[in-house]
Structures are given as C-alpha cells and as structure tokens.
Amino acid sequence: MANSLQGKSIVSITDISKDEIEEVLNLARIWKQDLPGKILDGRIMASLFFEASTRTRFSFETAMLRLGGQVVHSENARVFTSTEKGETIEDTARVLDKLVDVIVMRSHEEGYARRAASVSSVPIINAGDGPGEHPTQTLIDLYTILEELEHLDNIRIAMVGDLLYGRTVRSLCQALALYDGIEIYFVSPRELQMREDIKVFLNDHAIVFSEHYRMEDVLDKVDVLYMTRIQKERFATREDYERYKGVYIFNEESLAKIRDNSIIMHPLPRVGEIDPIVDKDPRAVYFKQVQNGLFIRMAILSLVLE
Ligand code: NCD
Numbered sequence: 001m002a003n004s005l006q007g008k009s010i011v012s013i014t015d016i017s018k019d020e021i022e023e024v025l026n027l028a029r030i031w032k033q034d035l036p037g038k039i040l041d042g043r044i045m046a047s048l049f050f051e052a053s054t055r056t057r058f059s060f061e062t063a064m065l066r067l068g069g070q071v072v073h074s075e076n077a078r079v080f081t082s083t084e085k086g087e088t089i090e091d092t093a094r095v096l097d098k099l100v101d102v103i104v105m106r107s108h109e110e111g112y113a114r115r116a117a118s119v120s121s122v123p124i125i126n127a128g129d130g131p132g133e134h135p136t137q138t139l140i141d142l143y144t145i146l147e148e149l150e151h152l153d154n155i156r157i158a159m160v161g162d163l164l165y166g167r168t169v170r171s172l173c174q175a176l177a178l179y180d181g182i183e184i185y186f187v188s189p190r191e192l193q194m195r196e197d198i199k200v201f202l203n204d205h206a207i208v209f210s211e212h213y214r215m216e217d218v219l220d221k222v223d224v225l226y227m228t229r230i231q232k233e234r235f236a237t238r239e240d241y242e243r244y245k246g247v248y249i250f251n252e253e254s255l256a257k258i259r260d261n262s263i264i265m266h267p268l269p270r271v272g273e274i275d276p277i278v279d280k281d282p283r284a285v286y287f288k289q290v291q292n293g294l295f296i297r298m299a300i301l302s303l304v305l306e
C-alpha cells in the first residue's frame with residue numbers, strides 16, 4: 001500500500017501532517033525493537049553537506065546502509081561541488097536527481113533546501129538550512145519525548161540558549177503546535193530571542209509561550225528542558241559570539257532544581273552548556289536522542305522511497 005510520504009520532500013516540519021509524523025514515529029519504534037531487512041537494496045541516497053555535521057550525516061548514511069541502500073556524498077560541498085564554480089542549488093539538484101533516489105542536504109543558507117525541492121524530481125530531505133529549519137531533528141525530538149514521557153500532549157517545555165539562530169527549536173515549536181496543552185518557555189538573551197515568525201505561528205495555533213532571561217526561573221516548571229548551543233558560525237564577529245558564550249550552563253546545581261520526572265534534551269553538539277557530570281543522571285537523554293536518530297532516519301528514508 002502506498003504511503004502518503006512516498007516521493008515527498010521534507011523541507012519544513014510543516015510539510016508533513018500529524019498523521020505522517022506519527023507514521024514515522026511508529027515505524028521507528030517498531031524498528032528500534034527489531035531491525036528490518038535490506039528493504040532499500042538498489043536505492044541510492046546522495047548526502048550533500050555544505051555545513052559541518054557529525055550526527056545528522058552519519059546517522060542518515062548509516063540508516064541508508066542498514067536498510068541495504070547505498071550512499072554517495074559530498075562533505076564540505078561548498079568547496080567540493082560545482083557550487084564552488086558558481087552553479088546554483090537548483091542546477092545542482094537537477095543534476096543529482098538524474099543520479100540518485102533521494103537527496104539529503106544541509107546548507108549554510110536558509111531556503112536552500114526549499115529551492116532544491118522546487119525543481120528536484122526526487123525527494124529532498126532538509127538536514128538543516130542555516131538558521132531555518134531542521135525537521136528530521138524534530139522527529140527525533142518528538143520520538144524521544146514520547147518514549148521517555150509517554151505522551152506528546154500537555155508538555156511543558158523550556159527551550160534554552162540561542163533561539164535566534166538555532167534551527168532545531170524553530171522546527172520543534174511548529175511540530176508541538178499540533179498537540180494539545182503545550183506550554184513553551186523560551187529562555188535566551190534578549191538579542192537571541194525566538195524570531196517573530198515562530199511567535200506569530202504559535203499565537204495562530206493558540207500555543208501558550210513566554211519569554212525569559214534566567215534559566216533558573218523555569219527549571220522547576222517544565223517536563224522537558226531543551227538546551228541548545230550558541231550558534232558560533234552565525235555571528236558576524238568572534239566578539240559577538242564571545243558575548244553570549246557560556247551564558248547558560250546546566251550543571252549539578254541545576255539538576256537539583258528540575259523535577260524528578262522531567263528530561264534534559266539537547267540536539268548536540270554541546271559546547272559547554274551541559275556539564276558532563278549531568279550525563280549519568282537518568283533524566284539526561286541527549287545521547288538517547290542520537291540513538292533514536294538512526295531509527296527515525298531509517299523510517300524517513302523508507303517512507304519517502306518505498
Ligand atoms: C543541530 C544542528 O545542526 O542544527 N545539530 C544536529 O543536527 N543535531 C544543533 C546545532 O548544531 O547546534
């Protein structure tokens with residue numbers, strides 16, 4: 001039976017419906033128990049990465065390989081593809097779609113994945129477009145919340161750090177708007193607050209949110225503490241970045257303040273905002289997110305390709 005994600009690009013989390021999100025989460029759950037066979041034998045994925053990546057690229061590539069598919073890739077695609085010669089992303093997509101069955105791409109510029117998807121004859125999966133969106137990370141985040149807390153409705157979540165440039169929180173907000181009883185606490189320096197477009201989106205969906213500066217003010221209020229990195233590569237100067245570096249650090253003291261049944265998440269990489277001493281606490285689930293990423297990406301690839 002054809003599934004509705006077949007042949008579809010995923011550029012924004014809003015490109016897929018709540019039912020489709022649940023289909024991805026379900027399949028990932030089944031495969032986490034019991035790996036499927038080589039169902040993507042003979043299919044080829046291109047991974048086109050214009051920006052640095054560890055988890056996303058390796059988990060997409062291993063997901064494809066574990067499903068029996070194959071991978072061609074360009075890391076540092078700004079230098080190693082014809083982008084360096086001035087080729088447009090549209091032309092690059094038109095070339096790759098003649099060669100492969102799916103393109104996973106990460107770009108430094110917001111909107112690149114959308115431009116590629118507008119011309120590509122094969123699905124484009126956005127693996128992060130500058131400060132835009134990161135929909136597959138959101139599927140991992142939803143999966144992890146559901147697995148750890150057993151529900152997605154009635155979640156109180158604090159998103160802490162660089163909300164201006166962080167793309168994972170932007171996608172996550174839009175996905176959470178599909179659920180009931182969501183309450184979001186944004187915690188950031190004033191200059192790194194969540195952009196207006198997402199706040200308008202949340203208002204339109206009647207999602208309750210508030211803005212804070214001090215992390216300590218929200219620690220005992222939430223079910224999910226979602227930490228993020230200050231996005232060094234998005235600042236104009238090193239001094240600008242240095243101003244915010246280290247502004248939020250979740251440590252042993254913070255642990256004592258959160259609820260017993262809450263969880264601490266982070267899309268990773270962390271660069272000092274969570275003290276490693278926190279790792280052994282059962283509420284720290286950021287490395288579980290990484291593991292869930294493999295199954296979520298297997299589910300995504302099989303659903304868009306089958
Ligand atoms: C995130 C990203 O690339 O946006 N990383 C990831 O994919 N897990 C978060 C970040 O880089 O801060």
